Amino acid sequence: MKPVDQIQNEIISEFAVLDGDMEMTVFYIMELGQKLPVMNEVDKTDDNIVKGCQSKVWLTARLENGNVYFEADSNTAITKGLVSLLIRIFNHQTPEAILNADLYFMNKIGMERFIGTQRSNGFAAMIKQMKLYALAFKTKKELAGE
C-alpha cells in the first residue's frame, strides 16, 4: 500500500488541475462520492452515524490481516465525496499508520474555502472517528499480543 503522504500528494495534484474553479471542484468531489463502493444498508444504523456532521454520515471499520478497511455513506453527495477522500487515504493502512497520519491535504487544496466552517468541523469529526477506530484496533492487537 502507498504511504499516507504519497496518497495525499496525489490528491493535491489532482485538485490542482481544477485550478480553484469552485463549480468544477464541487462536481469533482461529488463524482468521487459516486465512485465510493456501496455500503450495506444494514450498516446504516444510528450507532454508525458520525457525530458532529451536518449531513448524515455512516462509517464502519474492520481489521483484516493487520490493515484497516473503512466503509462509508452519506445522505449528501458532497459529503460522500469528502469521506471518499479519507477512505482512499486510510484504507489498507495499519492502525499505527492511521494514528500517526498528519493530514495536510485539506489545507493544500483549500477545502475550507469550498466547504465552509460547519462542514470543515464535520470533516474533522470524520477523521477523529477514523482515528478512534484505528486506536481501538491497535489496542486490541496489543492486548491479543500480550
Added chain:
Amino acid sequence: MSTLAATGIKIDQIRAQFPVLHQLVNGKPLIYLDNAATNQKPKRVIEALARYYEKDNANIHRGIHTLAERATKAYEETRHVMQRFIHAKHVEEIIFTRGVTESINLVAATYGRKFLNAGDEVILSGLEHHSNIVPWQMICEEKGAHLKVIPVTEVGEIDLKAYRTLLSSKTRIVAVNHASNSLGTINPIKEIIDLAHQRQAVVLIDGAQASAHLPIDVQELDCDFYCISSHKMYGPTGTGILYGKKELLEEMPPYMGGGEMIKEVTFAKTTYNELPYKFEAGTPNIADVIALKEAVSFIEELGKEQIAAYELELLKYAAQRLSAIKGVRLVGTAPEKVSVQSFIVDGIHPFDIGQMLDARGIAVRTGHHCTQPLMDRFGIEGTVRASFSVYNTKAEIDSLAEGVERTINFMR
C-alpha cells in the same frame, strides 16, 4: 430593464443602493436569494449606523448632556416610526427587543407565566418557526398547560376548519405567523384573530416574514401582540419590536430586571417603570434601533405595495421556471404567498443543490428552515428555499434555474 411598476423606479437604481450586492462570489456575480433568512441593507441604513457611532454615541434616557439628548431623541423617533409603520394606537405599545424570538419569549414568559394555568391550551399552527414553538412548549410545561397544533393542508395552508374545532373555552393563547418562513404562505390572520377573540383568547402574530412585504395594521387586525425583526426588513440585525395592546402590557410583569425598567429601587422593594421602559431593561441596542428608521424610510419611499407587487412577479416567475425542470417539486403552493419558494429535487439532497448553487455565486437556504414539524408534515428532511427581495431580478431567477438544471444533469 425591470421597474417597480407604478413608481417607474428601475431595479438597477435600487440595486445600486445595496453595496453588498456588487461583489463576486466564487468568481461569479453574487445572486442573493436568501432574503427570508435576512435581507440586505441599503446604504442609508449602513450610513446611519456609522453616523451614530461617529457623531452621537451616548447612553440614552438618563444623560443630560447633548450627545445623550441626541441619541435619546433618535432612538425614540424610531419608536414613533414603528408605531406608524404598524398603525399602533399608542407609542408606548412599541417595545424594542432583539427581534421576533425575544418578543415571543417575552410574551410567553410574562403573559404566559401570569395567565396560563394547568389544563389551559395554547394553539399554534403547523407552519410555525421553532421560535414560535419552543417558548410556548417551555411555558406550557412549567404551567401544566397544553399545546394544540392547527394542521397544515397539502398546499401549505392552515386548516381553518380544524382551527375552529381546536378553539375552546380552554384556549388562552393563539400564536401563528403572518406568513410562513418555509413556504411563504400568507395566513388569514384577521379571521384567526376574530375566532380566537370569540373565545376570549389572546393572539400573538409572528410578523417576521410579513414586515417587509405585507401591510400591517394592528388596530384593524385587533391582534394582541405582533412581533417584528428589523433584519428581515432591510434593517440591522439584533433589534426588533414587540407590539402589545397597552392594557395587556400593563398587566404583564416585567421580563428582565435591571437598569431603565425601574422607577425606584431599594433593597426592600423595587417599583417598575412605565411602558414601554418596563420591558426594556439595560442599555438597549441603540445604534441598530436608530438605523432601523432608515430601513422603514427605504420601504415607505418605494411603497410596500409596489415592493410586494414586484416580488410577487418574481415569485410567479420562479415557480414557473423551477416547476418546468424535470425532477423539481415545489413545496408550498398556496395561492396567497410572500416571495418565498421552497422546492425539492428527486434523489438529490438539498445540501448538494445549495453547494452547487453557491459554487455559482447563488445564495439560497437549504435544510429544515427551523420548521422541523412542518418538514415532518410533508415527509421531507428539508428543502431548498429561494426567497426574493425588491433588488432581485428575473435574470437572477434564470441563473437559479440553470444552476438547478445543471446539478440535476450532473447527478443523473
